[in-house]
Amino acid sequence: SAVISQKPSRDICQRGTSLTIQCQVDSQVTMMFWYRQQPGQSLTLIATANQGSEATYESGFVIDKFPISRPNLTFSTLTVSNMSPEDSSIYLCSTWTSGRQETQYFGPGTRLLVL
Amino acid sequence: DAKTTQPTSMDCAEGRAANLPCNHSTISGNEYVYWYRQIHSQGPQYIIHGLKNNETNEMASLIITEDRKSSTLILPHATLRDTAVYYCIVRVAGGGSEKLVFGKGMKLTVNP
Numbered sequence: 001s002a003v004i005s006q007k008p009s010r011d012i013c014q015r016g017t018s019l020t021i022q023c024q025v026d027s028q029v030t031m032m033f034w035y036r037q038q039p040g041q042s043l044t045l046i047a048t049a050n051q052g053s054e055a056t057y058e059s060g061f062v063i064d065k066f067p068i069s070r071p072n073l074t075f076s077t078l079t080v081s082n083m084s085p086e087d088s089s090i091y092l093c094s095t096w097t098s099g100r101q102e103t104q105y106f107g108p109g110t111r112l113l114v115l
Numbered sequence: 116d117a118k119t120t121q122p123t124s125m126d127c128a129e130g131r132a133a134n135l136p137c138n139h140s141t142i143s144g145n146e147y148v149y150w151y152r153q154i155h156s157q158g159p160q161y162i163i164h165g166l167k168n169n170e171t172n173e174m175a176s177l178i179i180t181e182d183r184k185s186s187t188l189i190l191p192h193a194t195l196r197d198t199a200v201y202y203c204i205v206r207v208a209g210g211g212s213e214k215l216v217f218g219k220g221m222k223l224t225v226n227p
Contacts, residue, residue: 044157104161105161
Protein backbone atom coordinates (compact mmCIF):
# COMPACT_ATOMS: atom_id res chain seq x y z
CA SER A 1 0.00 0.00 0.00
CA ALA A 2 0.94 3.66 -0.23
CA VAL A 3 0.84 6.09 2.67
CA ILE A 4 -0.28 9.52 1.55
CA SER A 5 -0.27 12.68 3.63
CA GLN A 6 -1.71 16.06 2.83
CA LYS A 7 -1.17 19.56 4.18
CA PRO A 8 -3.08 21.44 5.35
CA SER A 9 -5.78 19.13 6.64
CA ARG A 10 -8.26 21.99 6.59
CA ASP A 11 -8.35 25.72 5.99
CA ILE A 12 -10.71 28.65 5.89
CA CYS A 13 -9.88 31.20 3.21
CA GLN A 14 -11.19 34.48 1.93
CA ARG A 15 -12.54 34.77 -1.58
CA GLY A 16 -10.04 35.98 -4.13
CA THR A 17 -7.08 34.37 -2.40
CA SER A 18 -5.19 31.21 -3.36
CA LEU A 19 -4.32 28.09 -1.39
CA THR A 20 -1.65 25.53 -2.17
CA ILE A 21 -2.25 21.98 -0.99
CA GLN A 22 0.68 19.63 -0.57
CA CYS A 23 0.65 15.87 -1.10
CA GLN A 24 3.45 13.58 0.03
CA VAL A 25 3.69 9.85 -0.75
CA ASP A 26 5.92 7.49 1.19
CA SER A 27 7.31 5.86 -1.96
CA GLN A 28 8.14 6.85 -5.50
CA VAL A 29 5.13 6.78 -7.79
CA THR A 30 4.62 7.57 -11.42
CA MET A 31 1.15 9.05 -11.41
CA MET A 32 -0.58 11.23 -8.86
CA PHE A 33 -4.18 12.32 -9.06
CA TRP A 34 -6.09 15.23 -7.62
CA TYR A 35 -9.80 14.92 -6.89
CA ARG A 36 -12.41 17.33 -5.62
CA GLN A 37 -15.42 16.38 -3.51
CA GLN A 38 -18.00 19.09 -3.18
CA PRO A 39 -20.36 18.97 -0.19
CA GLY A 40 -22.67 15.98 -0.39
CA GLN A 41 -21.25 14.91 -3.72
CA SER A 42 -19.02 12.14 -5.06
CA LEU A 43 -15.40 12.54 -6.07
CA THR A 44 -14.53 14.29 -9.31
CA LEU A 45 -11.10 13.96 -10.89
CA ILE A 46 -9.42 17.30 -11.45
CA ALA A 47 -6.17 16.25 -13.08
CA THR A 48 -3.45 13.64 -13.39
CA ALA A 49 0.10 14.70 -12.57
CA ASN A 50 3.09 12.83 -13.94
CA GLN A 51 6.60 13.73 -12.91
CA GLY A 52 8.44 15.62 -15.61
CA SER A 53 5.43 16.51 -17.72
CA GLU A 54 2.47 18.84 -17.74
CA ALA A 55 -0.55 17.76 -15.77
CA THR A 56 -3.52 16.44 -17.72
CA TYR A 57 -6.76 18.16 -16.77
CA GLU A 58 -10.27 16.74 -16.95
CA SER A 59 -13.08 18.50 -18.71
CA GLY A 60 -14.22 21.49 -16.74
CA PHE A 61 -10.91 22.08 -14.98
CA VAL A 62 -8.20 24.42 -16.23
CA ILE A 63 -4.60 25.02 -15.34
CA ASP A 64 -5.10 28.68 -14.54
CA LYS A 65 -7.58 27.82 -11.82
CA PHE A 66 -5.88 24.65 -10.52
CA PRO A 67 -2.14 24.80 -11.25
CA ILE A 68 -0.33 21.62 -10.30
CA SER A 69 3.33 20.97 -9.62
CA ARG A 70 5.08 17.60 -9.61
CA PRO A 71 8.73 18.26 -8.79
CA ASN A 72 9.66 14.66 -7.96
CA LEU A 73 8.28 11.15 -7.66
CA THR A 74 6.97 11.52 -4.11
CA PHE A 75 5.45 15.00 -4.01
CA SER A 76 2.83 17.15 -5.70
CA THR A 77 0.99 20.38 -5.05
CA LEU A 78 -2.41 21.64 -6.14
CA THR A 79 -3.19 25.34 -5.98
CA VAL A 80 -6.75 26.57 -5.88
CA SER A 81 -6.51 30.06 -7.34
CA ASN A 82 -8.71 33.11 -6.99
CA MET A 83 -11.05 31.21 -4.75
CA SER A 84 -14.79 31.66 -4.50
CA PRO A 85 -17.29 30.01 -2.14
CA GLU A 86 -18.01 27.46 -4.87
CA ASP A 87 -14.49 26.12 -4.35
CA SER A 88 -15.41 24.97 -0.86
CA SER A 89 -14.73 21.25 -1.07
CA ILE A 90 -12.56 18.42 0.08
CA TYR A 91 -9.49 18.08 -2.13
CA LEU A 92 -7.93 14.63 -2.27
CA CYS A 93 -4.61 13.42 -3.51
CA SER A 94 -4.29 9.88 -4.81
CA THR A 95 -1.85 7.49 -6.39
CA TRP A 96 -1.49 3.91 -7.54
CA THR A 97 0.67 1.50 -5.59
CA SER A 98 4.19 1.68 -6.88
CA GLY A 99 5.17 -1.06 -9.30
CA ARG A 100 1.83 -2.82 -9.53
CA GLN A 101 -0.54 -0.26 -11.01
CA GLU A 102 -3.49 -2.14 -9.54
CA THR A 103 -4.76 -0.31 -6.49
CA GLN A 104 -5.35 3.38 -6.04
CA TYR A 105 -4.90 4.88 -2.61
CA PHE A 106 -6.12 8.20 -1.30
CA GLY A 107 -4.85 10.77 1.11
CA PRO A 108 -6.96 12.01 4.03
CA GLY A 109 -8.08 15.09 2.14
CA THR A 110 -7.89 18.85 2.64
CA ARG A 111 -11.13 20.47 3.74
CA LEU A 112 -11.41 23.93 2.29
CA LEU A 113 -13.99 26.51 3.22
CA VAL A 114 -14.06 29.74 1.24
CA LEU A 115 -15.90 32.67 2.76
CA ASP B 116 -19.55 9.30 -16.63
CA ALA B 117 -19.47 6.42 -14.17
CA LYS B 118 -20.12 3.03 -15.73
CA THR B 119 -21.81 1.52 -12.68
CA THR B 120 -25.20 1.76 -11.01
CA GLN B 121 -25.84 1.13 -7.33
CA PRO B 122 -28.84 1.52 -5.05
CA THR B 123 -28.88 4.86 -3.29
CA SER B 124 -28.91 3.36 0.17
CA MET B 125 -29.20 0.16 2.15
CA ASP B 126 -29.63 -0.81 5.78
CA CYS B 127 -28.13 -3.80 7.50
CA ALA B 128 -28.31 -5.21 11.01
CA GLU B 129 -25.12 -5.39 12.99
CA GLY B 130 -23.57 -8.85 12.86
CA ARG B 131 -25.40 -9.84 9.71
CA ALA B 132 -23.89 -10.11 6.26
CA ALA B 133 -24.22 -7.02 4.10
CA ASN B 134 -24.62 -7.72 0.39
CA LEU B 135 -24.00 -4.64 -1.73
CA PRO B 136 -25.03 -4.95 -5.40
CA CYS B 137 -23.58 -3.19 -8.40
CA ASN B 138 -24.48 -3.23 -12.07
CA HIS B 139 -21.86 -2.66 -14.74
CA SER B 140 -23.51 -3.96 -17.89
CA THR B 141 -21.17 -2.14 -20.29
CA ILE B 142 -17.94 -3.34 -18.72
CA SER B 143 -15.18 -4.22 -21.16
CA GLY B 144 -13.24 -7.45 -21.09
CA ASN B 145 -10.09 -5.90 -19.66
CA GLU B 146 -11.76 -3.68 -17.06
CA TYR B 147 -11.61 -4.47 -13.38
CA VAL B 148 -14.32 -3.90 -10.79
CA TYR B 149 -13.09 -1.96 -7.76
CA TRP B 150 -14.82 -1.27 -4.46
CA TYR B 151 -14.01 1.61 -2.17
CA ARG B 152 -15.74 3.07 0.81
CA GLN B 153 -15.71 6.49 2.37
CA ILE B 154 -16.41 6.94 6.02
CA HIS B 155 -17.69 10.41 6.79
CA SER B 156 -15.38 13.02 5.25
CA GLN B 157 -12.35 10.75 5.23
CA GLY B 158 -10.37 9.76 2.14
CA PRO B 159 -11.79 6.76 0.25
CA GLN B 160 -10.55 3.40 1.52
CA TYR B 161 -9.74 0.58 -0.88
CA ILE B 162 -11.68 -2.62 -0.17
CA ILE B 163 -11.20 -5.13 -2.96
CA HIS B 164 -11.05 -5.53 -6.72
CA GLY B 165 -11.48 -8.29 -9.28
CA LEU B 166 -11.59 -9.07 -12.97
CA LYS B 167 -13.78 -12.14 -13.37
CA ASN B 168 -13.01 -14.54 -10.53
CA ASN B 169 -14.47 -14.16 -7.09
CA GLU B 170 -12.10 -12.52 -4.64
CA THR B 171 -11.81 -12.50 -0.88
CA ASN B 172 -9.60 -10.59 1.52
CA GLU B 173 -9.65 -9.70 5.18
CA MET B 174 -12.28 -7.04 4.64
CA ALA B 175 -14.77 -8.48 2.19
CA SER B 176 -15.64 -10.85 -0.62
CA LEU B 177 -16.38 -9.86 -4.19
CA ILE B 178 -18.68 -11.99 -6.29
CA ILE B 179 -18.71 -11.24 -10.02
CA THR B 180 -21.33 -12.82 -12.25
CA GLU B 181 -20.16 -15.01 -15.09
CA ASP B 182 -21.20 -12.45 -17.72
CA ARG B 183 -19.43 -9.77 -15.61
CA LYS B 184 -22.41 -7.44 -15.89
CA SER B 185 -22.91 -7.23 -12.17
CA SER B 186 -21.16 -7.90 -8.90
CA THR B 187 -21.85 -8.08 -5.18
CA LEU B 188 -19.64 -6.93 -2.35
CA ILE B 189 -20.16 -8.98 0.77
CA LEU B 190 -19.25 -7.80 4.24
CA PRO B 191 -19.64 -11.06 6.15
CA HIS B 192 -20.32 -9.66 9.62
CA ALA B 193 -21.24 -6.00 9.42
CA THR B 194 -20.30 -3.73 12.31
CA LEU B 195 -21.31 -0.19 13.12
CA ARG B 196 -17.95 0.95 11.79
CA ASP B 197 -18.90 -0.33 8.35
CA THR B 198 -21.42 2.49 8.02
CA ALA B 199 -20.13 4.42 5.01
CA VAL B 200 -20.68 5.31 1.38
CA TYR B 201 -19.60 2.41 -0.81
CA TYR B 202 -18.42 3.00 -4.34
CA CYS B 203 -18.39 0.37 -7.07
CA ILE B 204 -16.04 1.50 -9.83
CA VAL B 205 -14.99 0.14 -13.17
CA ARG B 206 -11.43 1.10 -13.86
CA VAL B 207 -11.25 3.35 -16.87
CA ALA B 208 -8.01 3.41 -18.81
CA GLY B 209 -7.48 6.55 -20.79
CA GLY B 210 -4.32 8.18 -22.04
CA GLY B 211 -2.26 5.99 -19.77
CA SER B 212 -3.62 7.55 -16.63
CA GLU B 213 -5.53 4.50 -15.32
CA LYS B 214 -7.89 6.84 -13.54
CA LEU B 215 -10.80 5.84 -11.33
CA VAL B 216 -14.13 7.48 -12.10
CA PHE B 217 -16.46 7.63 -9.11
CA GLY B 218 -20.24 7.41 -9.31
CA LYS B 219 -22.65 8.48 -6.60
CA GLY B 220 -22.08 5.42 -4.47
CA MET B 221 -24.41 3.73 -2.01
CA LYS B 222 -24.89 4.69 1.62
CA LEU B 223 -24.78 1.62 3.87
CA THR B 224 -26.12 2.10 7.35
CA VAL B 225 -25.42 -0.64 9.86
CA ASN B 226 -27.96 -0.57 12.65
CA PRO B 227 -27.47 -1.91 16.19
